[in-house]
Amino acid sequence: MYLVTAQSPHMNLKIFEFYKYLLLVGFFLIMNPIIGQSTDSMKGNVKMKTYNYADTLLLDFYTVQTDTFKMKPTIILVHGGGFTAGQRNGGDEKGISTYLAKLGFNVASIDYRLSRKGKSFGCDCAASIKMNTYTEAVADLSKAINYLTKEEKPFQVDSSKIFLIGSSAGAETVLNFLFMRYDYRFKDLPYPDANILGAISISGAVVDENNIYNGNKVPLLFFHGVKDSVVPYGTNAHRYCATTDVGYLNLNGPKSIAERLSDLDGNFKVYNSEEGGHEWASLGFDFPELISQFIEQVLNGEATMRDFETINSTVEIKE
Structure with a gap:
């Protein structure tokens, strides 16, 4: 009841x-x-998550999450270290990745094989081994881009709007990826089906600037010390090895690349430090505004620059 x-x-x-x-x-x-x-x-809180993109190789993916699903321009960052050291999550790498992610870009800072770790990459390292090292790194960069663009949904990566940034060995990897594709030593690598809109080279060089042509030219931004004794500013031997050294291998730095682009009506901006050396592989990260400005100009179709400009490090500016 x-x-x-x-x-x-x-x-x-x-x-x-x-x-x-x-x-x-x-x-x-x-x-x-x-x-x-x-x-x-x-x-603008930046979220970072680490992914295993190939074998034991990792990438750190930085982004600002939004309530709406929107494909974003994406920047791939390749660290330096002479193929013997360096890391995707060093101070410079974290700093520029966070800065660019706050501006609305995706940023992926990647590992690649450090096949010369504990070994020499100098004048006593055979040129053939150096070339194998370059091709391995380009293969890894290709795998990373494939991973990010084939798995578009979780990453919100716009595969038609990819930018590359590299420092030292990472910049060599970026430039060789862009321009050595049809060289017999690089042609069989797993290149991605993605559109690279532009690239930033910080103390980098390419194996052969004559492989740049109208079909693969893109706007380029450079930071480089004119007196760099590791990676030449113009055309010279890697580490300035003698012609009799087993490690003798000519590389072409920003001056030579810019001259080639100029002949092709390509676009470039070279910031050079007249007294600077290879320390610019790190100092270049002190100018995130110039990097982001370049990327925005390319995205907006305004990257019509063709010039060289002297630059001083922030330390020199403060002094």
Whole structure:
């Protein structure tokens, strides 16, 4: 038997207010994660997650999450270290990746094989071994881009708007990826079906600038020390090895690449430090505004530069 009792209007009002309170609390609990996510996006909070893109190789993916699914221009960053050292998550790499992600880009800072770790990459390292090292790194960069563009959904990568940034060995990897594709030593690598809009080379060089032609030219931004004794500013031997050294291998730096692009009506901007050396492989990261400005110009179709400009490091500027 159930006992039914009459309730006063005052009691009914209290019950109504109680249920109203429960509904409001429930609504707040449901909406709170959504509100929190929106707040993170508005503040430009950068999310970083590490992925295994090939074998034991990893990449750190930086992005600002948004409430709407939108494909984004994506920047691939390749660290330096002479193929013997370096890391995707060093201070320079984290700094530029976070800076660019806050501007709305995806950024992937990648590992690649350090096949000369614990070994020499100098004048006593045979030129053939150096070439194998270059091709291995280009293969790894290709795999990373394939991974990011074939798995578009979780990454929101616009495969038609890819930019590359490299420092030292990473810059050599970027430039060889762009321009050595049809060389017999590079032609069979797993190149991605993606469109590279532009690239930034920080103390880098390419094996042969004559492989640049109208079909593969892209706007390029360079930072380089004119007195770099590791990677030449113009055309010279890697590490300035003698012709009699087993490691003798000519490389072509920004001056030679820019001259080639000029002949092809290509676009470039070379920032050179007249007294600078290979320390610019790190100092180049001190100019994130110039890097982001270049990327924006390329995206907007305004990268019509063809010039050289002297630059000083931030340390020299402060002094």
